[in-house]
Each structure stands twice: as structure tokens, then as C-alpha cells.
Amino acid sequence: MITGTGVTKTYRQRGNLLGGRDVQALRGVDFAIEKGGAVTFIGESGCGKTTLGRIVAGLETYDSGEIVIDGTPMSGLRHRQRQAHFRRVQLIHQDPYSALNPTRTIHQTLHAPLALRARQKGRSKAWAEERARELLTLVGIDPGYVLPRYPHQLSGGMRQRVVIARALTVDPEVLVADESVSMIDVSLRLGILALLKDLRERLNVSVLFITHDIATARYIGDDGELYVIYRGQVVERGPTEAVISEPVHPYTQALLSAIPVLRGVERPGAERVVPTEALDERHADTGCLFARRCPFRTERCESERPSLEGTVHGHACYHPQPRAVIPVEASA
Amino acid sequence: MTESFAPGVRVQDLTVVYRTPVGELPALAGVGLTLAPGTITGIVGESGSGKSTLALSLLNAVQPPGRISGGSVEIDGLGDVVRLTGDDLRRARGRQVGYVFQAAQNSLNPLKTVGKQLLDLGRSHDVADLPALLREARALLGRMGLDGGRVLDSYQHELSGGMRQRVGIMLALVLNAHLVVLDEPTTALDMITQATILRIVKEVHRERGLTTLIVTHDIGVAAEVTDSLAVMYGGRVVEHGPTMDVLGSPRHPYTRGLIRAIPRLSGDIGEATALPGRPPTLGTIPAEGCVFRERCPLRMAVCDTVDPAPAAYGERTVACHAVGRPVNLAVRKEYV
Numbered sequence: 001m002i003t004g005t006g007v008t009k010t011y012r013q014r015g016n017l018l019g020g021r022d023v024q025a026l027r028g029v030d031f032a033i034e035k036g037g038a039v040t041f042i043g044e045s046g047c048g049k050t051t052l053g054r055i056v057a058g059l060e061t062y063d064s065g066e067i068v069i070d071g072t073p074m075s076g077l078r079h080r081q082r083q084a085h086f087r088r089v090q091l092i093h094q095d096p097y098s099a100l101n102p103t104r105t106i107h108q109t110l111h112a113p114l115a116l117r118a119r120q121k122g123r124s125k126a127w128a129e130e131r132a133r134e135l136l137t138l139v140g141i142d143p144g145y146v147l148p149r150y151p152h153q154l155s156g157g158m159r160q161r162v163v164i165a166r167a168l169t170v171d172p173e174v175l176v177a178d179e180s181v182s183m184i185d186v187s188l189r190l191g192i193l194a195l196l197k198d199l200r201e202r203l204n205v206s207v208l209f210i211t212h213d214i215a216t217a218r219y220i221g222d223d224g225e226l227y228v229i230y231r232g233q234v235v236e237r238g239p240t241e242a243v244i245s246e247p248v249h250p251y252t253q254a255l256l257s258a259i260p261v262l263r264g265v266e267r268p269g270a271e272r273v274v275p276t277e278a279l280d281e282r283h284a285d286t287g288c289l290f291a292r293r294c295p296f297r298t299e300r301c302e303s304e305r306p307s308l309e310g311t312v313h314g315h316a317c318y319h320p321q322p323r324a325v326i327p328v329e330a331s332a
Numbered sequence: 333m334t335e336s337f338a339p340g341v342r343v344q345d346l347t348v349v350y351r352t353p354v355g356e357l358p359a360l361a362g363v364g365l366t367l368a369p370g371t372i373t374g375i376v377g378e379s380g381s382g383k384s385t386l387a388l389s390l391l392n393a394v395q396p397p398g399r400i401s402g403g404s405v406e407i408d409g410l411g412d413v414v415r416l417t418g419d420d421l422r423r424a425r426g427r428q429v430g431y432v433f434q435a436a437q438n439s440l441n442p443l444k445t446v447g448k449q450l451l452d453l454g455r456s457h458d459v460a461d462l463p464a465l466l467r468e469a470r471a472l473l474g475r476m477g478l479d480g481g482r483v484l485d486s487y488q489h490e491l492s493g494g495m496r497q498r499v500g501i502m503l504a505l506v507l508n509a510h511l512v513v514l515d516e517p518t519t520a521l522d523m524i525t526q527a528t529i530l531r532i533v534k535e536v537h538r539e540r541g542l543t544t545l546i547v548t549h550d551i552g553v554a555a556e557v558t559d560s561l562a563v564m565y566g567g568r569v570v571e572h573g574p575t576m577d578v579l580g581s582p583r584h585p586y587t588r589g590l591i592r593a594i595p596r597l598s599g600d601i602g603e604a605t606a607l608p609g610r611p612p613t614l615g616t617i618p619a620e621g622c623v624f625r626e627r628c629p630l631r632m633a634v635c636d637t638v639d640p641a642p643a644a645y646g647e648r649t650v651a652c653h654a655v656g657r658p659v660n661l662a663v664r665k666e667y668v
């Protein structure tokens with residue numbers, strides 16, 4: 001089990017178009033990922049999802065708060081001990097274009113970690129070869145086709161599947177899947193989601209799932225938790241189905257409203273919420289972080305910051321209200 | 333200023349092959365597709381189905397080891413672009429046909445500001461009035477909700493993914509092209525940014541009187557913006573028609589399977605079903621018979637030997653032996 005308490009992270013930035021000031025990527029985030037459990041983070045680009053994923057994978061430092069892995073607080077450990085814990089967490093990179101070394105064939109890419117794995121497990125070279133084929137088949141691609149090829153010879157979707165196969169080479173306990181199905185074909189997306197669900201059930205692997213495609217969160221297991229993060233703060237959190245079907249925070253509602261409607265099959269929700277303006281890092285940090293863009297803000301929202309209230313289904317908003325934002329069946 | 337008109341496009345019997353160690357293999361095999369003037373057409377299909385290859389063919393820009401080996405791409409005002417060469421071709425790209433490449437987010441030059449790259453583009457197209465080009469670019473960026481002046485002064489790494497995507501769209505439009513091809517314009521963007529970009533695409537399309545082609549692997553994106561939807565599989569267009577109709581009552585078994593596989597926000601999780609099997613790659617596309625048969629629930633004997641030719645059913649075109657007769661309502665019910 002991995003828990004985070006009050007995790008904060010600030011990036012010091014030099015002046016440029018996006019900011020010219022420090023960015024508070026995480027502002028005191030609490031979370032808990034049970035062994036074999038699934039936690040999904042959703043939010044716009046720049047809201048801190050990748051930062052959180054990298055912290056959980058031990059690839060990024062944090063300024064304050066605590067990460068506890070299986071009862072051991074990470075902050076008290078020396079670098080090497082900490083790395084040993086974090087090795088059990090594998091990050092699946094979000095960008096399939098830069099995640100693979102362009103000068104190596106897929107066979108070479110998979111062979112290095114598998115050869116190491118074979119030595120650790122006292123297995124043969126043939127095992128490593130067999131395992132490479134098995135993993136590629138698992139993620140839905142033809143080993144015979146991709147193994148001899150270079151990344152540029154594969155289509156975008158295939159590349160992402162190779163990236164996932166590579167993460168699986170080390171038999172991780174926690175998978176941090178950052179946008180890892182967004183690039184994948186719809187026909188295979190369900191397969192990969194089912195695969196993540198399956199890995200949870202069979203191997204008790206935990207999944208920290210980071211996605212823009214909120215609907216996919218429903219498919220990695222119905223016991224999952226959904227966290228909605230905005231500018232580094234968790235603004236709504238609860239069982240995945242509850243947050244999707246009865247969102248109460250205007251930001252969650254805006255995210256759900258933005259999901260494309262399958263015209264011809266569905267109709268848009270009756271109360272779609274559209275932010276009044278675009279996300280801007282330079283928006284005031286005083287009141288509610290979403291106030292500048294919130295169609296429902298009041299004076300109080302601009303001076304005070306709501307904190308996350310509620311146990312099972314929590315939200316950080318002074319005026320929470322359920323709204324019908326998700327699409328409904330066209331025939332209904 | 334060129335005259336403002338939305339060109340129609342007729343792709344006929346287009347074949348594109350890539351050279352591989354086992355010889356030249358077709359990524360597109362006799363594709364036919366018509367883009368009606370002034371419409372937004374979407375191309376959807378799985379990875380490797382040939383979407384980008386088809387999109388690139390509209391500019392005669394298929395790169396070696398690929399080449400167009402047969403067929404034609406007639407664009408109103410340009411003629412058959414397959415026959416264009418040299419300077420004529422270079423001028424057509426950008427001027428008449430604007431293009432946003434797949435992964436445009438990674439295709440800007442990291443060492444030059446956006447403004448510098450814009451000036452390079454202008455010079456390569458012999459634009460006489462460069463200040464006017466800059467003004468036009470600023471106006472377009474402003475139109476897309478960005479501070480044009482600041483974006484032009486920025487380097488790629490100073491822009492977010494959504495901003496880069498809008499820069500790509502600006503570069504495709506700034507020379508006043510009236511046919512615009514967008515390859516995966518919102519892939520890897522978050523939902524709100526995606527919704528914004530799609531709204532911009534629709535608005536600019538309408539305001540400028542464009543003919544627009546959007547390539548996407550995301551059917552939701554196509555559903556949101558397109559008038560007309562083409563579904564590709566194994567280098568063929570297997571179904572094409574008005575978007576609402578294709579999604580509401582898909583006829584090709586592949587289209588049905590694709591729609592059923594979409595993760596949805598509501599309803600029973602079990603209703604979404606993965607399409608069994610995987611799409612063919614260049615080397616595994618069957619040489620004869622229907623390319624979809626390995627994954628098809630309706631496969632018949634004829635499917636093993638005869639590649640189904642696209643046939644018109646009203647506004648719809650479908651290439652499937654099982655769709656030869658009036659639609660079987662018993663099969664369709666679950667999709668309507």
C-alpha cells in the first residue's frame with residue numbers, strides 16, 4: 001500500500017510565456033493506493049498529475065508531506081534504500097514518441113531489461129526471448145512484426161503498446177500509467193484496461209491511473225477511486241462511479257462536459273458546464289483556485305479557499321450541486 | 333489574396349505502397365473517397381489502417397520508402413495532385429492545402445521562435461508582404477484565444493501542448509489554404525483543451541469557407557465535429573456516410589465493433605466489448621478476400637476469396653458482402 005499525506009511540490013520557474021513565477025504543482029495532496037487497488041487522477045494538462053505520478057515512482061522529489069510505502073516513510077530513508085522501495089513502482093511514460101530509443105529495435109529495447117530479469121531469476125536466455133513475445137502478445141501486438149523493427153517503423157499506437165510491454169518486464173508491484181491508453185486504438189483500449197484490471201486481480205498489482213479520458217477509469221475495476229485534481233489541489237474525490245454519475249464540483253462537471261458526445265448514439269447532458277475562460281497559471285491563488293473560471297462563483301469563493309470535505313465522496317467547493325453533465329443515450 | 337472557395341476533393345482508386353524487406357506492400361489499396369466542398373470529413377480507424385498515408389496523399393507528400401503507385405487525387409482548382417511535381421507541388425502545399433501533421437506538438441523547430449518559423453514559411457512560398465503575414469498570424473492566434481504577439485516570440489518549449497497544436501493550425505491556415513488536413517489534431521490533449529480546439533476548428537472552418545479533413549483514432553472527436561465520416565481498415569475505406577447515420581446505424585461489421593468498443597461514461601460497463609484480434613499490419617494484410625475477415629462475426633465463404641467492393645446505399649458507401657441486401661434489422665437493433 002502507498003499513501004501520500006500533504007504532498008507539496010513547487011517548481012521554480014524563470015520567466016516565460018507560461019508563468020514567469022513559481023508553479024505550485026501540488027498543494028498538499030492526500031491519497032491512498034491499496035495493494036491491488038486502483039486510483040485514477042483526472043484533470044487538465046498542467047494540474048499536477050504527471051508530477052504526482054513521478055513522485056510516486058520515485059522519479060521526482062517533493063518539498064513537504066510524506067509518502068509511505070508498505071508502512072515505511074520514505075523521507076527518513078537514505079537515497080539507496082529509498083530507491084529500493086521505488087523500484088517496485090514502474091512508470092509507463094505518457095509520450096510514446098519520446099519513450100523509445102529510436103536507434104534500437106524493439107527486440108533490443110525489451111531484451112536489456114529481460115536479460116537482467118532472467119539473471120535475477122536464474123532463467124535462461126531462451127526464457128527472456130519467450131517472455132518478450134509473451135508480453136507483446138499480452139499488449140496486443142504481433143511479436144513477429146514488431147520485434148525486428150525500429151520505433152519509427154511502427155504506427156503511434158503500436159509504439160505505446162511496446163512502452164507498456166517494457167514496463168511489464170520487471171514484474172512491478174505498482175504501475176503508474178500516465179496517459180497510457182490515450183494514444184491506443186479504441187478497439188485495444190478496452191483490452192489494455194482489462195489487462196490492467198487483470199493484473200490487479202491476478203498479481204495484486206496496484207494501479208495509479210492518470211488520464212484525460214475519464215470514461216476509461218470505469219474499466220480498470222469497479223472498486224476504483226477517482227481523484228479530480230485542479231492546479232495541484234484535489235477538488236473532488238470518491239468511488240469512480242459516484243464521482244462520474246453524480247459530480248458536485250463545478251470543475252469535475254466542466255471536465256465531464258468537455259467529453260465528446262457520440263452524436264447519433266448519445267445526446268449531451270442537459271446542464272453541461274463550460275469554464276468561463278481558459279486555464280492560466282497566473283490566475284490568483286487567494287480564494288478558490290477555480291474561481292476565475294467558475295460560472296457559479298460568489299464573493300466568498302474569491303477570498304476563501306474551500307478545503308476537501310466529506311469522507312466517502314468528498315469535494316472542495318462552497319456551492320456543491322449535482323448537475324446532469326454526462327451524455328445520455330439518444331433513445332432514452 | 334486568392335479567391336475564397338471551398339474545393340471538393342475526389343480520391344479515386346488510390347494505391348500507396350511502402351518498400352519493405354519483402355517487397356513493396358500496399359498501405360492503401362484502391363481507395364476511393366469524396367470530400368464534398370465546404371464539409372468536415374473525418375477519417376477514423378485503428379492504428380496502421382492507412383489514415384495518415386491517405387491524408388499525406390492529398391498533398392502528394394507520401395515520403396520514401398512509400399510512394400503513390402496508382403490512382404488520382406483531384407482537388408478543385410489544382411487538378412490531380414498525384415501528377416504535380418517540383419515547384420507546382422511545393423506551392424500547392426501551404427497555399428492551397430494546409431496540413432497539420434500527426435504529433436504536430438513535436439514538429440516545431442525547437443531552436444527557432446514560432447515567428448521565425450513563420451517567416452521561413454512565408455519566404456519559401458515567396459510571400460512578398462511578410463509584415464502582412466505576421467499580422468495575419470497574430471490575428472489567427474488571437475482568434476484561437478492566444479496572445480499572438482507573445483506566441484510568435486516564443487520557442488516550442490515555452491508553449492503547452494494545446495498552444496502548440498493551435499500554432500500548427502495557424503501555420504496550416506496562414507497562407508489562406510482552403511483545403512485543410514488535420515492529422516490527430518487533439519491527440520494527447522486534455523478534454524477541455526480538446527473541446528476548445530474542436531470548437532475553434534469548427535468556427536474557423538465555417539468562417540473561412542473551408543473543406544476540412546480530420547484524421548483521428550478517436551471516434552468521439554469525429555462525432556463531435558464532422559459532417560461526414562469515413563472508416564478505414566487495412567488500407568481500405570470500408571464505410572463512409574453522414575456522421576450521425578454511420579454512428580447511429582453502422583452497417584459494416586467493423587464500424588459496429590469499433591463503436592461498441594468505446595469506453596462510455598454511463599451505462600453498463602459490460603456493454604462495451606473489445607474488438608477481438610488486432611488490426612493487420614502491412615505484412616499481414618491478406619492478398620485476397622476481405623481484409624477484415626479474421627475479426628468478422630459475419631464472415632462467409634465468399635469473404636475468403638473476394639475483396640468486397642464499396643457499394644452505395646443512398647448516402648452511404650459500404651464495402652461488405654453481408655451488406656448487399658437491405659439492412660438486417662435484427663442485427664441492427666442493439667446499435668440504434
Ligand SMILES: Nc1ncnc2c1ncn2[C@@H]1O[C@H](COP(=O)(O)OP(=O)(O)OP(=O)(O)O)[C@@H](O)[C@H]1O
Pocket residue numbers: 153154155156157158350351352359377378379380381382383384385386396397398434549612613614
Ligand atoms: N515509412 C514507412 N515504412 C514502412 N511502412 C510504413 C511507413 N509508414 C507507414 N507504414 C505502414 O503503412 C501502414 C499505414 O500507416 P499509417 O501511418 O498511414 O497509419 P495510421 O492509420 O495513420 O496509423 P496511426 O493511427 O497509428 O497514426 C502501416 O502498416 C504502417 O506500418
Ligand SMILES: Nc1ncnc2c1ncn2[C@@H]1O[C@H](COP(=O)(O)OP(=O)(O)O)[C@@H](O)[C@H]1O
Pocket residue numbers: 011012013023024025043044045046047048049050051052281
Ligand atoms: N520540470 C519542471 N519544471 C518546471 N515546471 C514544471 C516541471 N514539470 C512540471 N512543471 C509544471 O508543474 C505543473 C504541473 O505539471 P504536470 O505535473 O506535468 O501536470 P499534468 O501531468 O497534470 O499535465 C505545470 O504548471 C507544469 O508546467
Ligand code: SF4
Pocket residue numbers: 249250251288289290291292294295296297298301306316317318319320
Ligand atoms: S468554491 Fe465557488 S468558485 Fe470554487 S468551484 Fe465552488 S462555486 Fe466555483
Ligand code: SF4
Pocket residue numbers: 585586622623624625626628629630631632635640651652653654655
Ligand atoms: S465482407 Fe465478409 S468478412 Fe468482410 S466484413 Fe463483410 S461479412 Fe465480414
Ligand SMILES: [Mg+2]
Pocket residue numbers: 045046049050051094178
Ligand atoms: Mg501529464
Ligand SMILES: [Mg+2]
Pocket residue numbers: 383384385434515
Ligand atoms: Mg497516423
